[in-house]
Amino acid sequence: MKAQIIEAFGGPSAFKLAEIEKPDVLPGYVLIKVHATSVNPIDTKVRGGAVPAVSPEFPAVLHGDVAGVVEEVGEGVADFKSGDEVFGCAGGFKGTGGALAEYMLADARLLARKPGNITMEEAAALPLVSITAWEALFERANIQPGQNVLIHAAAGGVGHVAIQLAKWAGAKVHTTASSQEKLDMAASLGADAGINYKEKSVQDYVQAYTDGKGFDIVFDTVGGENLNRSFEAAAIHGTVAAIAARSTHDLSPLHAKGLSLHVVFMLLKIINENERKQHGEILKKIAGLVEEGKLRPLIDSNSFTFDQVSDAHALLESGEAVGKVVLKNNW
Template sequence: MKAQIIQSFGDPSVFERKEIPKPEVQPGQVLIQVKATSVNPIDTKVRGGAVPALSPELPAVLHGDVAGIVTEVGTGVTNFKPGDEVFGCAGGFKGTSGALAEFMLADAQLLAHKPKNLSMEEAAALPLVSITAWESLFTRGQLKAGQKILIHAATGGVGHVAIQLAKWAGAQVFATGSSKEKLDIATQLGADVGINYREESVQDYLQKYTDGKGFDIVFDTVGGENLDRSFEAAAINGTVLSIATRSTHDLSILHAKGLSLHVTFMLLKILDKDQRKLHGEILSKIAETVEEGKLRPLIDPTTFTFDEVSKAHQYMESQKAIGKIVLKNNW
């Protein structure tokens, strides 16, 4: 089968198209005819060699997000059959093979039936970011109706999903962005208020929208100095959720305000076979939410084919994308 592989870690030019053996289905697994995938920041980090603990052995096929059609099922698989349309974040990391190929072998526990009202490309945009947002908001944050939540990076991969899920859950949603265009998108997705962080300081918008008390929950999808701003924006006894916490911070403000900090790193469940079923369960709930019309992916208008994966990674690293970058299998 055709595949985009890397034989060394490096810049986006390391991808090369090769013919490799088609994988054979194993117990508990399904073989997927890949129709589409999407790029996540972790995919560029793996390609660049920045996360050796997560990296597959070389030569490797990368990318976790997949949407496609089941062609074979292994023994013990009862929830999928050949011909089923599925989606998931199912490989491209240590001990697994990725989606940048004609076929992908995946643990059935990591998959769910594709939402009927989405195209393959739309479905491929959702798995990693929707699982991350769901686990952060509901498993970690215990978000409840009526709470005030601040979500940073409104049009980012995780941010745009979190806005919709928080609104679906009945929260009052505030979202930050760097331009009117991005804030307009945020309100179209369901945010009650868009905040331009380049024009308003944390104290400015705390005073304006919370009488200076702060937000019940702050979801930081940016990291770095923005995590400090998230601590500042949280109310006393509030909760801060983070997906980017590889940095050093003064945590005294957490003590002073009695804050809780929760970190979500969804890839850990892919590496731990005993927890994989939790991803499939979340994706089934995500699919229901999509089919109810309460969630849709935000996809950047610049799309790519599998033969253009190097360009897709360059575009991701340019930080010019709004929403998700998707790739269609052109083989």
């Protein structure tokens, strides 16, 4: 089968079109005819060698997010049959094959049926970001109706899904972005208030939107110095959930406010096989919300094919993408 592979860590140009063996179906697995995938920041980090502990062996097929049609079902799989449309984040990391190929071998526990009211490309945009946002808000931060929630990076992959999930949960949703265009987009997804972080300091918006008390939950999808700003924005006994915490910080603000800090790394449930079922269960809930019209993916206006994967990675790394960068299988 055709696949985009990397033979060494490198920049966006590291991808190379190759012919590799089509995987044989295994017990508990399904073989998916891949229709679409999407690029996540973790995919660019794997490609660049920043996270060798979760990287597959070379030659490597990258990308976890997949949407496609079940071609073949392995022994013991009861939830899917040949011809089913599915989606999931099912590989591209240590010990697994990725979605940048004609076919992907996927553990059935990591998949769910694709929502019937969206395209394959839209479905491929959802798995990693929606699982991440769900785990952060519901499993870790224990979001409750009426809480004041701050979500950083409204136009990002995780951020735009988190806005919709927090709104569905009944929270009052505030979000940050760098432009009015992105804040308008956030409002269309249900955000109650948009904050241009280039124009307002943390102290300014904490005073404006919480009377100086701080936010009950701060979801930081940015990391680095922004994690410090998240600590500053949180209320006494508040919760900070972070997905980019590979950095060094002074924990004094956590102590001063009695904050809880939760770090979410959704790949752990792919790498640790005994936890994979939880991803499929979350995706079933996500699919239900999509079909009810409560959640929709935001797709960047630039479209790519698998032959243009280098361009897709370059766009995501440029910081100019709005929403998810999606690739359609053209093979």
